[in-house]
Amino acid sequence: MSTVFIAFQxxxxxxxxVEAITDDNPTAVVNEQPAMVKVDVPDxxxxxxxxxxxxxxxxxxxxxxxxxxxxxxxHVDESDDEFTLSWKQ
Amino acid sequence: xTDIANAPKAATTKKPGLKERYALMTRGLDWExxxxxxxxxxxxxxxxxxxxHDWDKWEDPFxxxxxxxxxxxxEKERKLYAIMDAFAQNNGHLGLTDARYLNSxxxxxTGVSPLEYMAHRGFAHVGRQLxxxxxxxxxxxxxxxxxxxxxTQIHSMSNYNKLYxxxxxxxxxxxxxxxxxxxxxxxxxxxxxxxxxxxxxxxxSFEYVxxxxxxxxxxxxxxxxxxxxxxxxxxxxxxxxSRHMTLxxxxxxxxxxxxxxxLPIVQHWIDKWFWRGYRVLTLVAMMLDYMLPKKVMSWKEAxxxxxxxxxxxxxQDLARYGIRPPLGWQQACDDKEHLSAQAWSTFYQYxxxxxxxxxxxxxxxxxxxxxxxxxxxDEYYRPRFEHWAEQEAAGNRFYNGTxxxxxxxxxxxxxxxxxxxxxxxxxxxxxHKGETYHTxxxxxxxxxxxxxxxxxxxxxxxQQIYQGNCFGPDADPTAADFNPLLEVIKWYRMxxxxxxxxxxxxxxxxxxxxxxxxxxxxxxxGGSPAGA
Ligand SMILES: [Fe+2]
Ligand SMILES: [Fe+2]
Numbered sequence: 001m002s003t004v005f006i007a008f009q010x011x012x013x014x015x016x017x018v019e020a021i022t023d024d025n026p027t028a029v030v031n032e033q034p035a036m037v038k039v040d041v042p043d044x045x046x047x048x049x050x051x052x053x054x055x056x057x058x059x060x061x062x063x064x065x066x067x068x069x070x071x072x073x074x075h076v077d078e079s080d081d082e083f084t085l086s087w088k089q
Numbered sequence: 090x091t092d093i094a095n096a097p098k099a100a101t102t103k104k105p106g107l108k109e110r111y112a113l114m115t116r117g118l119d120w121e122x123x124x125x126x127x128x129x130x131x132x133x134x135x136x137x138x139x140x141x142h143d144w145d146k147w148e149d150p151f152x153x154x155x156x157x158x159x160x161x162x163x164e165k166e167r168k169l170y171a172i173m174d175a176f177a178q179n180n181g182h183l184g185l186t187d188a189r190y191l192n193s194x195x196x197x198x199t200g201v202s203p204l205e206y207m208a209h210r211g212f213a214h215v216g217r218q219l220x221x222x223x224x225x226x227x228x229x230x231x232x233x234x235x236x237x238x239x240x241t242q243i244h245s246m247s248n249y250n251k252l253y254x255x256x257x258x259x260x261x262x263x264x265x266x267x268x269x270x271x272x273x274x275x276x277x278x279x280x281x282x283x284x285x286x287x288x289x290x291x292x293x294s295f296e297y298v299x300x301x302x303x304x305x306x307x308x309x310x311x312x313x314x315x316x317x318x319x320x321x322x323x324x325x326x327x328x329x330x331s332r333h334m335t336l337x338x339x340x341x342x343x344x345x346x347x348x349x350x351x352l353p354i355v356q357h358w359i360d361k362w363f364w365r366g367y368r369v370l371t372l373v374a375m376m377l378d379y380m381l382p383k384k385v386m387s388w389k390e391a392x393x394x395x396x397x398x399x400x401x402x403x404x405q406d407l408a409r410y411g412i413r414p415p416l417g418w419q420q421a422c423d424d425k426e427h428l429s430a431q432a433w434s435t436f437y438q439y440x441x442x443x444x445x446x447x448x449x450x451x452x453x454x455x456x457x458x459x460x461x462x463x464x465x466x467d468e469y470y471r472p473r474f475e476h477w478a479e480q481e482a483a484g485n486r487f488y489n490g491t492x493x494x495x496x497x498x499x500x501x502x503x504x505x506x507x508x509x510x511x512x513x514x515x516x517x518x519x520x521h522k523g524e525t526y527h528t529x530x531x532x533x534x535x536x537x538x539x540x541x542x543x544x545x546x547x548x549x550x551x552q553q554i555y556q557g558n559c560f561g562p563d564a565d566p567t568a569a570d571f572n573p574l575l576e577v578i579k580w581y582r583m584x585x586x587x588x589x590x591x592x593x594x595x596x597x598x599x600x601x602x603x604x605x606x607x608x609x610x611x612x613x614x615g616g617s618p619a620g621a
Contacts, residue, residue: 003399003402005307005399021298033386034312035320036305063153063161066153067165069327070305070324070327070330071330075338075406076150078107080106087402
């Protein structure tokens with residue numbers, strides 16, 4: 001089993017994104033470090049635009065994540081509605 | 090709000106919009122040339138032996154179109170400059186944990202920022218030379234990103250140049266100073282390779298496998314030590330990095346899927362560029378463990394998270410193409426116990442020739458090392474460091490006055506030890522056309538032996554000094570009092586006795602203490618700070 005991860009700068013937008021990730025990916029482990037937050041999930045994680053919009057209370061374009069991203073691992077698959085990181089087994 | 094809250098989960102309403110938009114922006118923009126044959130328009134596309142049959146199979150997973158690119162990059166810049174300006178306006182430097190921290194930035198500015206500029210040039214070149222339009226668009230974006238990284242780093246660190254020593258001649262030094270030839274030659278090696286090798290060297294090996302080790306723990310450490318300027322440029326650069334990493338991964342998958350004959354070529358490049366990049370990261374190991382006053386994580390911990398765990402998952406995934414982990418991977422994992430201490434020992438000894446300050450760790454910091462490196466620090470490094478600290482306190486600081494032998498490939502002094510024996514210096518020899526060449530490791534020897542004609546041309550600082558090529562025009566080697574090492578330092582444009590002094594007693598240390606005192610008192614702090 002391999003872990004995928006994504007990390008963001010700590011700010012108000014990324015707080016909502018991380019909450020959305022942990023809601024939609026119950027095995028997520030959140031790791032806070034100075035000025036950044038890293039989320040690990042075994043095998044794959046999916047980030048849904050709709051959940052982020054609920055958390056932030058506004059429209060959100062998933063490509064907006066790029067402004068706050070620090071790093072990630074795994075293969076990326078992105079559409080208008082979801083962003084998935086996974087390792088193919 | 091209600092329509093958002095009640096909307097079904099995205100999985101059931103998957104729209105192809107983004108993928109379609111990306112396809113429209115990156116397909117059908119190309120044509121077969123008729124005035125000139127395609128081989129002459131793309132002269133570097135085939136000589137490396139990589140076979141590509143269908144460039145339309147190239148997929149950029151981020152599907153970023155040019156209009157979205159400009160929009161988000163502009164937003165990143167606005168955020169970044171707002172933080173940099175606020176930090177400078179508020180005398181942010183006085184919130185640093187300790188002015189020792191600044192020496193990691195001096196190393197960054199002289200060693201890393203010029204590579205950002207070279208990455209800009211490299212991706213512009215490769216973006217011009219790759220015959221596929223999807224790859225060209227992605228390389229063009231990365232080229233612009235890298236230019237932005239160089240500019241924002243220089244801009245952010247220029248604030249420190251107004252107040253502290255050693256920040257003044259970074260570009261001049263990058264082309265001359267002995268240890269800066271390590272990162273410089275790394276990038277020169279990549280940019281003089283073909284376009285496909287460059288994509289594996291920088292896009293994959295450096296960006297995907299290694300860059301996290303520099304930008305994530307070190308920049309988090311900059312924030313931890315109170316440097317909002319470095320935090321802002323580091324994380325802003327890193328926000329582009331996810332796209333760069335994805336480009337590197339796409340490049341390797343694309344090459345491997347296009348033709349089975351590409352596998353051995355790509356595997357060799359992975360072996361080579363993993364080791365080249367890993368050797369450059371020696372400097373980062375030392376920054377994390379010795380140069381950050383407040384430490385976020387050890388080099389060993391960072392290696393375990395970002396190389397062993399993440400790189401392990403990556404190579405397990407790539408095994409379906411027949412790729413195995415790079416040669417040298419196991420040695421790099423074993424050496425995590427020793428890398429930073431061996432590097433810091435070297436810089437401490439050669440303080441006189443380096444334009445940043447060094448010091449021995451305090452008693453408390455040595456305890457941190459013992460805790461993080463229980464299997465190596467107390468046995469191999471503590472006795473040496475305690476001895477040097479005692480000697481320095483007694484006014485007898487150790488300086489090594491003999492120039493070190495350098496590795497022909499990575500250009501690092503022969504400071505690494507034999508695999509499995511940290512008490513014996515490791516070196517390897519190769520013969521080429523009747524000459525003997527020295528390398529620091531099996532990894533560097535393999536690289537040399539595969540392409541000796543490339544590496545015999547290396548501009549090795551120590552050899553160049555001995556050949557008399559590193560003195561200024563006014564130096565007179567026939568003068569009775571000629572001091573060759575002093576002349577070299579002057580040629581580096583180091584402010585002798587200031588930039589290259591030990592931290593203890595340095596002008597940076599004195600100024601920082603004085604300025605710090607002024608922040609909580611109305612009395613002038615013991616005379617005006619030196620050199621302000
Ligand atoms: Fe960069
Ligand atoms: Fe080497």
